[in-house]
Amino acid sequence: MRLEERRAAWNERAAVALQAPRAALPSAVLAHALQARWTPRTPRAAVDGFWRAHPLRADRLARALAAMSGAPADWRWTLADARATGLRVPPLPYRLPKQEAQPGRCVVCGQPVFRLGWHRDRWSAGVVNQRAAWHACCVVAWKLWNAPSEQRRLLARVQRHRCAISDKRLLRTAEVDHRVPLYEVWRDRRDLPWPELLGYWGAPNLQVVNRVVHTAKSVAETQERARRRRDVPAPDPA
Incomplete structure (x- = not known):
């Protein structure tokens, strides 16, 4: 055949x-x-x-579901969390150890998971999927947040193949960049509501730029971080 x-x-x-x-x-x-x-x-x-x-649609939905859940009342993004996972990984208050996790709740957004990993009970079953811990959309959103470079072509198409900073034609060597650097999110914005924090790993904070522009931006960010460290006064001796 x-x-x-x-x-x-x-x-x-x-x-x-x-x-x-x-x-x-x-x-x-x-x-x-x-x-x-x-x-x-x-x-x-x-x-x-x-x-x-549809990774960008998955990203929007995952963040919307997180906004419906909100962070647990006693949760806060701490330095220990940031060191444990690194800043490339967004904070997930619902990704608890297995002995504490709630069956049928998504570890990304905290909302119930229904049949086929769907985020709504469109089958009117009335029960969550006790064996599921991820929405199908949240799996894709999580991959986008952790490896945005894999969606370079899609993000470039959204930008009409123009560099987000120079507005010149994107070259083949163009790279995905975070508009607001993740170190700055930790330094200045870590007390924002958790669903809002997720946006800094998602599409609203992603851009495609030409490599030479990306290099210049990274150098400027490194210089700015060094300047801020120099400007911090030394602690008084005990």
Whole structure:
């Protein structure tokens, strides 16, 4: 059997499974799955594939869900947290040890996780997925926050392939940069509400710039940090 014939047979069987009443996929997810070159064969694969194809939408949704939860009343982003994970990793107050984590709650946003890793109970089951600890959208958002360079092409397209600082045409060597450096987020903005903090790792704080511009920006930031350290007065002797 030729490859095209195999693909057509695969897609036909997969489409029947995804459109079954039991699957009840969201319309956007189903439309995306049916347009794929190889149609996902399971509803969960269709959901995961949808969010992987829309990382910026996943980022917005994950931050919106976090805003619905808010941080726990006694939580605060501490120096110990920042040192343990590094500033490249956003603070997650709901990512607790397994013995403390709540079953069926997303470790990223703190909201309930329902069937297929969805963020709403569109199947009216009335119960959360006790075996799930991540929303499908939050998985993709988490990857964007931790490895934004992987979405360089998408971010460049959003910027119409213009450097965010110089406004010149983006070159092949262009790089993803944080508008507000993450060290500055820790230094000056760590007391902001937690959902607002997440935006500094997400799309609102990401930009694509040409490498020479990025280098100059990094040098200026390093000089500014050194200047601030020099300006801090030494503590009085005991």
